[in-house]
Amino acid sequence: MKKSALGYGVAIFGAALVAGVLAAPVGAFAMEDKLVVVTSYPKDLTGPFKKAFEAKHPGTMVEVLQKKTSAGVKYIQETASGNTSDLMWASAPDAFEVLKNDGLLAKYTPKATGIPKNIGSYPVNDPAGYYVGFAGSGYGIMWNERYVKAKKLPVPAEWSDLAKPVYHDHVGMSAPSRSGTTHLTVETVLQGEGWEKGWATWKNIAGNFKMVTERSFGVPEGVNSGDFGLGIVIDFFGFSSKATGFPVDFVYPTVTTLVPANIAIVKSAPHPGAAAAFIEFLLSVEGQELLLDPAIRRLPVNPATYAKAPAGFPNPFKDKSIGAAVKFDVAKSGARYNLVNSLFDVMITYRREDLAAAAKAIQEAETALSGKSNAEAAGLVKEARALIAAMPITEAEAVDAKYPGVFTSDVFKKRKKASVKVPKRQAEVEEKWDSFCLKNYKDAQAKAEKALALLK
Amino acid sequence: MISEIRKHPGQMAVMVLITLFLLAFLVVPVVQVVFVAFMDATTGGFTLLNFKDFFSTALFRESFWNSIYVGGMSVLLASAFAMPLAYFTSRFEFRGGVIIQGLGIIPLIMPPFVGAVAMMMIFGRNGSINLLLEEFLGINIPFMEGLNGVILVESVHYFPFILINLSAALQNIDRAMEESAQNLGCSGMRLYRRIVLPLAMPGYVAGASLVFLKVFDDLGTPLLLNVNNMLAPQAYLRIASIGINDPMGYVISVILVVIAMASMWLAFLALKGKDYATVQKGGGGLAKRRMRPIEMFFAWIIVLIIMTLVLAPHIGLSMLSLGTIWSYSVLPDAFTLDHFRAIFSETPEYMTNTVLYSALAGGIDVILGTAIAYIVLRTKLVGRQWLDYIAMSAVAIPGLVIGIGYLRTFFDVEVPGMDGQSFATWWVAIVIALAIRRLPYALRACSAALTQVSVSLEESAENLGANKLKTVYRIVIPLMAGGILAGFVTSFATAAVELGMTLMLVSKNADGPLAYGIYVYMQSAAGRGPGAALGIFAVLVVGLCTFISHVYVDRRQRALGMKRDD
Amino acid sequence: MNQNVNLAGHGSPVGVDIKGVNLSFGSTHVLKGIDLQIKPGEFFAFLGPSGCGKTTLLRLIAGFESCQSGEVLIGDRDVAHLPPWRRDVGMVFQSYALWPHMTVRRNVAFGLEERKFPRAEIGPRVEAALDLVGLLELAERRPSQLSGGQQQRVALARTIVVEPQVLLLDEPLSNLDAKLRIQMRRELRLLQRKLSLTTIFVTHDQEEANTTSDRIAVIEQGIIQQVGSPMELYDQPANLFVANFLGVANVVAGTVSQEGDGLSFRSDDGAVTVALSAAGQGPRSIVFRPQNLTIQPAGQPAPEGLTELAGKVSHMEFLGSVVRYQVTVGPHFLLVDSAHQKGVVPMEEGTDVNLFINNELVIDLPN
Structure with missing residues (x-):
């Protein structure tokens, strides 16, 4: 563990962000007296499981380390040499892919029975056997019933609905860089519709954003309180809000993917016996039923559990329309992970107001255009739409090692080798994208306003 | 230096220890x-390239100016809250004095972040006020939109800093200052403008x-308000999400520190040689006069408006904590005590941790504060002033x-004897970080208290045979x-209400x-009520502690004859 | 004040020796080559205007200041390197410095506690000290509940209860009203006699110094101008500063030169000429007190053997026992005291008068 103090400090920082090293006695086999779980899940979810597991295995204490997904990954990476964690428990499959590729996970084959191979179009367990799905999650649209009623808004069904003028300034979403689940939502649409069209969809929706929240929970929070009417959220936020009593509802659009929420045993876990027992507990009938708890509301992977589900609870094993449309390419997602996040922030999060202003102008022009024929105005609007949709980089460039390199290269490791080609600085690249988008948004707004003027 | 060590080995040792503490827990981390x-x-x-990148990036420039703008506007709005209140209490016999002190x-x-959530429920686009306005007047006022929201929440939260300092300054003005101006023919607003304001x-x-x-x-x-084009959130987002590859988060941190230091320095320059309060004797405050009924009426209106604004977060939080569902409506649908029950049964550790951490941090602060104040004001050790500067820079x-x-x-x-426990993620680090963050407050309070203790009280003890340590212990x-x-x-x-740093350092819930x-x-959706209940609990605990100690200090000062009964 | 002292048993009094003391605060040279011997049991005053260094000298003895050169000996013991708490000198502060958080009794007991006196002994000693200053019945009060005079007595009791070798008083009477001041200075003197305690008293008030002290050191600008008994200082001032500082003096600048067998003083303008029996020659000043002059309306016969000066009354002040005239003699304004008796009508302003000086009483001093 001897590195240069600075390099080490920097490298370790990410992990340290939320890290907690516990005093962990090196356990014997079988059921140890302790279990250390690194998880991105809120207390509402971990609490009941911890309680039930401890009740079932008296003498075993479950220690929960709550981290954001990305921080949890960094934590396990950084502490690998003196690992004290037993389980990684989180949603985003990407996170598990990263750990698996780093050789930081131990293979585990669950003994539980009755669990199908796929949920939606996605395999429940890692085909290579390193991580295990225990619940399904999908992304969709949540809305506040009182809000849509008061503002006389139609109920949306598809992502593209959210781009309609009627929803202008009524939609909220969190930035993908802030939450792994949101990242998957963005990536799902990009994979479902393709790079150019997918981004155009996102930007058109983003034109209606009231807010890009800094936390993934910011979206259900805003919808729940009625600050904005509709939000793009992961299903359990919608279900649990509804279960708590908020006047909200949730729908899965066609282009979505149901991905399993996962759990994996960390390599050289200090308490492997307890870790295995916890996974089995998760997959047991008792554990699966806990997922139906109103405050948790995830889709169990064991179809039998749905018998006990409350009325109206979606069942992906019966309703094949849920999450069947997209085959999620985990490898592709992983390769451009940071770049997609950064692009989203540059084009949408930090330029929301400019984008919204351009979108408003285009929407007004289009409304004015409907039923009229004005070739010049129509042309201008079309050009404006194209400007909005224009991308600073192509899909090929996005997975080209050159670009993601700016975002993922561990510069502090590389600096020792003088021969390594200096990648561009992230700030430099982002500034280029930013000026590209800002100019396009302004131009688009100007063209749309010009078109509107022509129509008056 | 050598001779000083020989002369005052004890003082020197204390100074060295404190310096090491500040170096280790303030200077080195910041330098990192x-x-x-x-x-x-x-x-x-x-390289300076990172700073070039900062200033050539439109987003960062925008964030920079937004932060300055929000800071400036918050000062203006906070002044608008604080000035009338300070004016009423200093200039008139105003019955609302107690209320204003409470404010x-x-x-x-x-x-403040809890306040922000509550403020959204009340002042948000679809908060209580705007729902009412829309229903009856058909208008919607963007109190909380974008930067407005930050300015409103921050002014409501921080205006007491102006109120407290301004009131203290007004109270310290010797009545003779005002009387001599009147004697020379100056009165009314003119007197206020020419004498009172410059002195305050x-x-x-x-x-x-x-x-x-x-x-x-x-x-x-x-x-919490999802405003990200400001410096502090940009730094946090950069560091927390993109992380180690992007130095921008650190660049922004440095800029934050530089601007903060610069504003302190400017204030210091502006105040240099003008700290009139300390050169005046007696004080006694300005002459107060009775308000005319019409003045009284308007004064109360103003105080009530400000009070409503200032208490809005508390009102909002109370309703959140007692309400069942509050969504797109003026008031919650129904009221319940369930949230309070939940926090007392589920998470008592948050409360015990808070009391433990804050008490430890406060304890460390007053020990350090007293020691630093003593070294600065009562010893002649070389570099003692720097101790003060460094400690104050934490602000x-x-x-x-x-x-x-x-x-x-x-x-x-690693923490010795704790089997690989990293110090950074140990709960003690939270306590020390809290202590460092709050040290300036405690230090100022201790310095002020020590300034009020006449040196001759210490000298007389030494004269009667008490050494320095004994004198500190028995007299100072x-x-x-x-x-x-x-x-x-x-x-x-x-x-007890610090979040930003805690968010970085808390590594497990049990330590939070x-x-x-x-x-x-x-x-989480189900957690909003209990969260609010926890917030109310925090306000009550801290408020109660503050009130009790205030009463105690007041009684004691009266008993010692250090404060007149007025 | 209750004089039934059972607070006794001080050893024989000690002296204080100050040798070649120089003290600076930064670039300000506050004490310049001070040499002073204070005898055992003496009541000694440091007298001078504010800022002259007298308090600094007192604080040096107490150990609150340290000097760059020279030494301070208390009863042959060099105390230069002793901290204040090992010096065994008692100091009464100008502000009294009573600790507001302690009762009178606890204030007085403090020094004994620090000296590790047995508890059983502290009580009686405190009571004796309080009894001595007549405040026994106020023992449980807090300082803020006492009057200025009472606080002063507590401060005194607190200091003497530890039976210090030397008692230092820093302007102890300055915070009292005029009447109380006179009473307290008498009591101080009596107490000092009673305890036969070497006492150093700092004051800027010559009357206070005169009435209490055996000897006085007049200090100005960090230099001891003169040491002597009050009467010596008044009658034989060593320089113009001392002459002016103690009492009221008429000072006329001029030259002393040989004239016939004797010496003669002539003011620069020639308006005042006085024959002197013995004096230094060259530029000198003469000093005489208002009571050394006699005043008469012009035209009345002159008394024998006195020097006569002609002038005009420019101002008159009635001081009770005397009438003080200001008389213009050439460019000089001379003060003349005339004893007042009931029924005597004073001379009006503008009256031409003659002044008479007894040459024997004139003091000549270098400029």
């Missing part, structure tokens, strides 16, 4: 952060600069920077007790204090 900002990512050498404390003891200016500037500083650095409020270091610095500095420091500390307690309470109360607990609760 600064270091990365100046480091070339590829070569590890020194001077209450906002400070609520975490140092207090105002001190308060205003503190407000600017706190607003400029605040992370929680913009984060300008954003909690975020401290948090990052701690992680970078202490992550690979008992006489400073009021100030020390005030410092403790300020540290305690504000530490209240503010963290509220944050965690508020991350």
Whole structure:
């Protein structure tokens, strides 16, 4: 563990962000007296499981380390040499892919029975056997019933609905860089519709954003309180809000993917016996039923559990329309992970107001255009739409090692080798994208306003 | 130096210990952060390129000006709240004095981010006020849209800094100053403008600069209001999401520190040689006169408006904590006590942790504060003034920077005897970081208290055979007790509501204090009520502690004849 | 004040020796080559205007200041390197410095506690000290509940209860009203006699110094101008500063030169000429007190053997026992005291008068 103090400090920082090293006695086999779980899940979810597991295995204490997904990954990476964690428990499959590729996970084959191979179009367990799905999650649209009623808004069904003028300034979403689940939502649409069209969809929706929240929970929070009417959220936020009593509802659009929420045993876990027992507990009938708890509301992977589900609870094993449309390419997602996040922030999060202003102008022009024929105005609007949709980089460039390199290269490791080609600085690249988008948004707004003027 | 060590080995040892403490837990962590900002990512050498990138990026420039704008506007709005209140209490026999004193404390003891959530429910686009306005007037006022929301929340939260400092300055003005001006033919507003305001200016500037500083650095409020084009959230987002590859988060941290230091320095320059209050004897405040009924009427209207604004977060939070569902409606659908039941049965550790951490931090602060004040004011050790400067500089270091610095500095420091426990993620690190963050408050309180203790009281004890240590123990500390307690309470109360740094350093729920607990609760739909209940609990506990100690200090000062009964 | 002292048993009094003391605060040279011997049991005053260094000298003895050169000996013991708490000198502060958080009794007991006196002994000693200053019945009060005079007595009791070798008083009477001041200075003197305690008293008030002290050191600008008994200082001032500082003096500048067998003083303008029996020659000043002059309306016969000066009354002040005239003699304004008796009508302003000086009483001093 001897590195240069600075390099080490920097490298370790990410992990340290939320890290907690516990005093962990090196356990014997079988059921140890302790279990250390690194998880991105809120207390509402971990609490009941911890309680039930401890009740079932008296003498075993479950220690929960709550981290954001990305921080949890960094934590396990950084502490690998003196690992004290037993389980990684989180949603985003990407996170598990990263750990698996780093050789930081131990293979585990669950003994539980009755669990199908796929949920939606996605395999429940890692085909290579390193991580295990225990619940399904999908992304969709949540809305506040009182809000849509008061503002006389139609109920949306598809992502593209959210781009309609009627929803202008009524939609909220969190930035993908802030939450792994949101990242998957963005990536799902990009994979479902393709790079150019997918981004155009996102930007058109983003034109209606009231807010890009800094936390993934910011979206259900805003919808729940009625600050904005509709939000793009992961299903359990919608279900649990509804279960708590908020006047909200949730729908899965066609282009979505149901991905399993996962759990994996960390390599050289200090308490492997307890870790295995916890996974089995998760997959047991008792554990699966806990997922139906109103405050948790995830889709169990064991179809039998749905018998006990409350009325109206979606069942992906019966309703094949849920999450069947997209085959999620985990490898592709992983390769451009940071770049997609950064692009989203540059084009949408930090330029929301400019984008919204351009979108408003285009929407007004289009409304004015409907039923009229004005070739010049129509042309201008079309050009404006194209400007909005224009991308600073192509899909090929996005997975080209050159670009993601700016975002993922561990510069502090590389600096020792003088021969390594200096990648561009992230700030430099982002500034280029930013000026590209800002100019396009302004131009688009100007063209749309010009078109509107022509129509008056 | 050598001769000083020989002459005062004890004092020297204390000074060295404190210096080491400040170096280890304040200077080194901050320098660690600064270091990365100046480091070339590829070569590890020194570079200014990162700063060039900062200023050539439109988003960062925009964030920079937004932060300055929000800081400035918050000062203006906070002044608008504070000035009438300070004016009424200093100039008139105003019955609302007690209320105004309360107003001077209450906002400070609520975490601003909790206030932000509550303010959204009341002032948000579809909050109570706007729903009412829309129904009856058909208008919607964007109180909370974008930067407006940050300005409103921050002003409501931090205006007491101006109120407290301005009131104190007005109270310290010798009545003779006013009387001699009247004697020379100056009166009314003219008197106020020419004599009273210039004399009170140092207090105002001190308060205003503190407000600017706190607003400029605040992370929680913009984060909760989803305003990200400001410096502090940009730094946090850069560091927390993109992380180690991007030095921008560190660059922004450095800029935050520089601007904060600069604003402190400007305030210092503006105040230089103008600290009139300390050269005046007696004080006694301005002559107060009775208000005419019409004046009284308007004064009450103004006080009530300000009070409503200032208490809005508390009202909102109370309704959240007692309400069942509150969604797109003026009031919650129904009321319940379930949320309070939930927090007492589920998470008592948040409360015990808060009391433990804040009490420890407050304790460390008053010990350090007393020691530093003593060294600065009562010894002739070389460099003692620097001890004061360094300790005070913590006020300008954003909690975020401290948090990052701690992680970078202490992550690979193991706590002895704790089997691989990293110091950075140990709960004690939270306590120390809290103590460092709140040290300036305690230090100022202790310095003020020590200034009030006449040196001759100590000399007479030494003259009668008590050595320095005995004198400190038997004379200085008992006489400073009021100030020390005030410092403790300020540290305690504000530490209890600290979020930014806590968010960085808390590594497991069981170690989290209240503010963290509220944050965690508020991350789920079912947790909003219990989170709010926890917030109310925090306000009550801290408020109660503050009130009790205030009463105690007041009684004691009267008993010692250090304060007149007026 | 209750004089039933059972607070006794001080050893034989000690002296204080100050040798070649120089003290600076930064670039300000506050004490310049001070040499002073204070005898055992003496009541000694440091007298001078504010800022002259007298308090600094007192604080040096107490150990609150340290000097760059020279030494301070208390009863042959060099105390230069002793901290204040090992010096065994008692100091009464100008502000009294009573600790507001302690009762009178606890204030007085403090020094004994620090000296590790047995508890059983502290009580009686405190009571004796309080009894001595007549405040026994106020023992449980807090300082803020006492009057200025009472606080002063507590401060005194607190200091003497530890039976210090030397008692230092820093302007102890300055915070009292005029009447109380006179009473207290008598009591101080009596107490000092009673305890036969070497006492150093700092004051800027010559009357206070005169009425209490055996000897006085007049200090100005960090230099001891003169040491002597009050009467010596008044009658034989060593320089113009001392002459002016103690009492009221008429000072006329001029030259002393040989004239016939004797010496003669002539003011620069020639308006005042006085024959002197013995004096230094060259530029000198003469000093005489208002009571050394006699005043008469012009035209009345002159008394024998006195020097006559002609002038005009420019101002008159009635001081009770005397009438003080200001008389213009050439460019000089001379003060003349005339004893007042009931029924005597004073001379009006503008009256031409003759002044008479007894040459024997004139003091000549270097400029």
